[in-house]
Amino acid sequence: MKPIPEDAWEPWSPQDLASRLGHDDPSWYVVGGWALDLWHGRLTREHEDLEFAVLPDQVGRCRDLLSDLEFFAARDGNLTHHPAKTALATDLWQLWGADMTAGFWRVDMMIERGTPDFWIYKREPAIRVPRTAAIRRNSTGIAYLAPAIVLLFKAKHRREKDDLDFRTALPRLDAGERADLTGWLEAMHPGHGWIASLREDRTAGV
Template identity: 45%
Template sequence: MKVPDQQAWQAWTPEELSQRLKQVSRPWSVVGGWALDLWLGRQTRDHGDLEFTVLRDDFMLFRQALEPLQFYTVKDGTFAFLSADRVPGEEIFQVWGFDAVANVWRVEVMLEFGTADTWVYKRDTSLVYPRAEMVALSDSGVPYLKPAAILLFKAKHTRSKDQADFSLALPNLSGEERQWLVLHLKRLHPDHEWTRRLENAE
């Protein structure tokens, strides 16, 4: 099957996604830039996509809830159609959902480790916390990954939008959140420029 235009995004809002998942009782949370906006309580910039994370073993449950979207696995820039009877391989951590009627992408599903009670950082599985400490609910009831963890993910590449997100988030982080992020930046990204800014903000 031909892969749709990768630029053809018309993502749902987090609230639209939440409405579609209202019958799903398994854990999920919005991640990426939208998660920061849910935390801040307002949309601060345009978002080209909508990312949310689910436990790997729960993927088929969420896929069914999001029918009739078509799904494509993504690895190293290569897209592959994922038929309805197949689950993503262990090497896959990213799946895009395509609305064939509207001819646009709607969501990006990130497959995570952990359990219903435990959050595990994908890039270093020794970093483990209770899920209840890492996920919060927006005022509209949408679950999102808390800002310190979002910024830890963003620290790897620090694209221009990541820098902007960090600058906007920094004055709103609590002392505890700043300390958490400094701790893990020093461990995973030594000498990262954000560490100095976080420490100077204290």
């Protein structure tokens, strides 16, 4: 099966996804820019996709609940059809979900390799956070990744939207979040431009 064009995105909202997977289900959570907006409690910018994450043993269950979508493995810039029940390769981190009838991508399922107790950063397994702290919920019960962790992911590429997300989030990060993000950036991206801003903001708050 051939994928639809890569730029043919008309993503669901987190609320759309929750209506299919369940608001109170602990097996999935929103990541990326939408996670930050669930934390803010408002829309801060438009989102071109919808990313959510699950542990490997939950992929099949989520796919069953999203059976109206066809999933494609996103790896090394290529999209390959990934039929249901196909084994997950250890180097597979993303499955894009396509509404083939409408001709749009709806979701990007991220496969995380943590444990039931700990969220673990895929680029450096030494960075781990208790899952109870890494995953939060908004007022309607939708689970999302904590803001400092979302920004850690965004720091690598630092696209225009990532810098915007950082600037918007910075005033709302508490002292612990700023300290965590600063430490992670110093370990993963020494000299990153956000480090100075985090330090300045921390100093200004004293």
